[in-house]
Structure formats: C-alpha cells, structure tokens
Amino acid sequence: MNKKHGVFTEPGTICFERILNGSAEEVWKYLTESEFKAKWLSAGDVEPKVGGTVTHEFDHSRLSKEDDPLPEKYKDLEEGQVSKGVVTKYDRPHVLSYTWDEGDGEGSEVTFELESHGEEQVLLRLTHRKLPTDSDTKAGIGAGWHTHLSILIDCVDNKDPKPFWNVHMPLEKEYEQLISNLSDN
Known part of the structure; x- marks a missing residue:
C-alpha cells in the first residue's frame, strides 16, 4: 500500500492512502507543527483552527542529507517557494483540510x-481536490505527493529519507503515463 500510486478518482482529484507507524497524535504533529512538517513537506505554520492560515515554505534540498541536484525543469524553485492557504477543517487528530494557493486565483484543497x-x-488518507487541468501539472502534483509521503514514512520511522528529486523525477514520468492512460479511456 505504501508504494501505490495516487488514484485520480474524478477529474481534478487525486487520493493516496498510506499506513504509518505510530498513533494519530504522533502523525498529526507531522501535519501541523512546523518543526515536524519541515522534515517531510515544508516549513511553515498551521494555525490550529478553521479560518487559520497555513504556510508552506518549500525547500526540497532540506528533506534529505544526500546531495539532490535540482532538475532543470524545476529551476524556478531554486530559491524555494512559499504558498499560503486557509484551514477549512480542523479536527485534531483526525482531519485537517486547507486551501492551497495554486497561483491561478482559484486554488485547490488538501485533506488529510x-x-x-x-x-x-495509522491509515493516512490524503485527498487533493480542484487540481489544475493540465496533465503536466497534475503529474507533478501526483509525483510530488507520492514523494513527500514516502519521506513522511521514513521520518516517522526515524530513517534517512532518499533525496526528493531523485525519487520525484522517475515518479513524474509514471504519473504522466497514468494520466495519459486515463485520457485514452
């Protein structure tokens, strides 16, 4: 289950399920506390209330101790990236949902x-809704979540994660193929 691809359940929605060791409370801190969130996803705070601000300060080079060159395709992320959102559901330690600024004025929504x-x-179910419609972006988001969730599992298990981009780029090709196969049906 922990290596399965995300499933596009409907247009604009991808879902993942992963089994993590530990309790819901232990995993919850990786979703909501900057110190722990920075180990697998991004630094930045999650205000613990509906209407609270969510901040993501991405720097993928900090996610692994190994050298991880930035692919040419993603050179615009060289200085990192900051994204904001708003908490739409906060039920500790069971459900966290928030909007995600996609830079298109619309945004998307992530639910853990x-x-x-x-x-x-703990069974972690991640659903990302209202994804952009272009296939390249969807493949990048699918590979991104897949990679970040693999890193989360390693962090929870006190293992050194593999370098983000070394894992992400081959997965992105796999997600491109998955999306292409969906389009062919």
Missing part, C-alpha cells in the same frame, strides 16, 4: 484524514 489501523499504526 487519520484513522487507527491495528496496533500502533
């Missing part, structure tokens, strides 16, 4: 759902 899964494990 946590539920107990056996002894000391």
Whole structure:
C-alpha cells in the first residue's frame, strides 16, 4: 500500500492512502507543527483552527542529507517557494483540510484524514481536490505527493529519507503515463 500510486478518482482529484507507524497524535504533529512538517513537506505554520492560515515554505534540498541536484525543469524553485492557504477543517487528530494557493486565483484543497489501523499504526488518507487541468501539472502534483509521503514514512520511522528529486523525477514520468492512460479511456 505504501508504494501505490495516487488514484485520480474524478477529474481534478487525486487520493493516496498510506499506513504509518505510530498513533494519530504522533502523525498529526507531522501535519501541523512546523518543526515536524519541515522534515517531510515544508516549513511553515498551521494555525490550529478553521479560518487559520497555513504556510508552506518549500525547500526540497532540506528533506534529505544526500546531495539532490535540482532538475532543470524545476529551476524556478531554486530559491524555494512559499504558498499560503486557509484551514477549512480542523479536527485534531483526525482531519485537517486547507486551501492551497495554486497561483491561478482559484486554488485547490488538501485533506488529510487519520484513522487507527491495528496496533500502533495509522491509515493516512490524503485527498487533493480542484487540481489544475493540465496533465503536466497534475503529474507533478501526483509525483510530488507520492514523494513527500514516502519521506513522511521514513521520518516517522526515524530513517534517512532518499533525496526528493531523485525519487520525484522517475515518479513524474509514471504519473504522466497514468494520466495519459486515463485520457485514452
């Protein structure tokens, strides 16, 4: 389950499911506390209330100890990237939803759902809705979440994550093919 591709459940929506070790409370801090969120996704605060601000300060080079050259395609991210959003649902430690500024005036919405899964494990369900319509962006978002979630699993397990871009770029090709196959049907 932890290596499965995200599933495009409807136009503009991708869903992932991952099993993580630990309790919902332990995983929750990786979603909401900047110190932990910075280890797998981005630095930045999540105000713990509906209407609160979510800040993402992306710097993928900080996610691994290994050298991770930035691909030419993503050179515009060399100085990092900041994105903001607004919390739309906050039910600690079960559901966190927030908008994500896509720079198009519309934005998208990300939802994390946590539920107990056996002894000391958590099922994380991530749903990203209102994605941009172009295939390249969707493939990048799919590969991005897939990579970030792999890093999250490593962080929760106290393992050194693999370099972001070394994992992301091959996955992006796989997501391009998945999207192409969906378009062919």
